[in-house]
Amino acid sequence: MSEITSLVNKVREKQPLVHNITNQVVINYTANGLYAIGAAPVMANAVEEAADMANNADALLLNIGTLTTVQVDAMILAGKAANQKGIPVVFDPVGVGATPYRSAMAKKILDNVQVSVVRGNAAEVGLLAGLKAVMRGVDAEAQGDHQAVALQATKQLGIPVIVTGEHDVITDGSKVFVIENGHPLLTKVTGTGCLLSSVVAAFLAAHENVLEACAGAVGFYGVAAEVAASHTSAPGTFQVAFLDALYHVNSDVVTDTIKLTERFIEEVETK
Numbered sequence: 213m214s215e216i217t218s219l220v221n222k223v224r225e226k227q228p229l230v231h232n233i234t235n236q237v238v239i240n241y242t243a244n245g246l247y248a249i250g251a252a253p254v255m256a257n258a259v260e261e262a263a264d265m266a267n268n269a270d271a272l273l274l275n276i277g278t279l280t281t282v283q284v285d286a287m288i289l290a291g292k293a294a295n296q297k298g299i300p301v302v303f304d305p306v307g308v309g310a311t312p313y314r315s316a317m318a319k320k321i322l323d324n325v326q327v328s329v330v331r332g333n334a335a336e337v338g339l340l341a342g343l344k345a346v347m348r349g350v351d352a353e354a355q356g357d358h359q360a361v362a363l364q365a366t367k368q369l370g371i372p373v374i375v376t377g378e379h380d381v382i383t384d385g386s387k388v389f390v391i392e393n394g395h396p397l398l399t400k401v402t403g404t405g406c407l408l409s410s411v412v413a414a415f416l417a418a419h420e421n422v423l424e425a426c427a428g429a430v431g432f433y434g435v436a437a438e439v440a441a442s443h444t445s446a447p448g449t450f451q452v453a454f455l456d457a458l459y460h461v462n463s464d465v466v467t468d469t470i471k472l473t474e475r476f477i478e479e480v481e482t483k
């Protein structure tokens with residue numbers, strides 16, 4: 213537990229370079245958020261340089277929020293380079309299931325790239341794993357049991373998953389972390405899910421254990437949102453206050469504020 217809550221120190225020490233191939237809505241916020249936590253961002257979409265850039269990076273983030281066929285080609289080139297180099301790859305399946313094209317491209321990426329972790333809301337992760345859910349653009353209709361979705365998805369995909377929402381579930385099928393931090397204002401600012409996926413990539417670059425790195429990133433992020441929301445109550449100022457909190461929140465604040473439960477899967481199944 214103490215290691216998980218202090219992982220932000222490892223990120224600030226290592227200052228990992230995260231290569232993001234992400235959507236047009238969140239490019240700027242993602243870059244600023246990565247700087248705020250002490251990491252470094254680079255955005256590079258061209259097929260001509262995607263592999264070279266991934267080769268220079270410490271982690272790769274693939275996000276299909278405003279995908280095009282050429283961009284998917286770049287993602288696969290970057291993903292293969294990242295796999296070859298052995299750096300972590302985070303996949304954010306934004307809006308998967310909203311259109312057949314998006315679903316086909318998500319499958320193509322997963323078929324060609326070894327992804328370290330998938331991070332999405334419950335509908336996205338469920339749809340990716342063949343469960344029924346409804347997307348309204350990039351927003352999810354409320355889903356029932358996040359833990360059931362996460363467990364089914366990790367089993368189906370063979371990849372650790374992070375399902376986010378009012379509470380967050382992180383699992384690789386044998387261990388489950390549940391985190392109950394965060395704030396509803398996160399849903400009133402676009403790109404907070406996408407930024408979280410990039411933050412997860414930075415934590416993975418700084419800490420080898422995948423589930424611990426994911427829990428460290430998600431817990432830190434949720435605590436930062438609570439700190440930001442204590443200073444403001446509306447989305448415009450929250451967007452800025454959240455960047456400031458990502459910069460200021462330290463491991464002591466995370467340790468004092470995190471609401472994290474860790475369970476092994478046998479315990480979950482007997483409940």
Ligand SMILES: Nc1ncnc2c1ncn2[C@@H]1O[C@H](COP(=O)(O)OP(=O)(O)O)[C@@H](O)[C@H]1O
Nearest residue numbers: 333376377378380394395396398399404405406
């Ligand atoms: N109702 C909520 N209360 C508290 N935190 C939330 C709530 N909904 C989402 N979050 C947080 O917002 C962040 C983005 O998650 P989410 O909204 O599920 O992603 P996306 O924007 O990709 O749909 C996560 O840190 C999550 O914990």
Ligand SMILES: Cc1ncsc1CCOP(=O)(O)O
Nearest residue numbers: 235237277350403404405406
């Ligand atoms: C609004 C929108 N449309 C396409 S991508 C995007 C941003 C989605 O960001 P997030 O998933 O973090 O809310």
Ligand SMILES: [Mg+2]
Nearest residue numbers: 306333405406
């Ligand atoms: Mg999203």
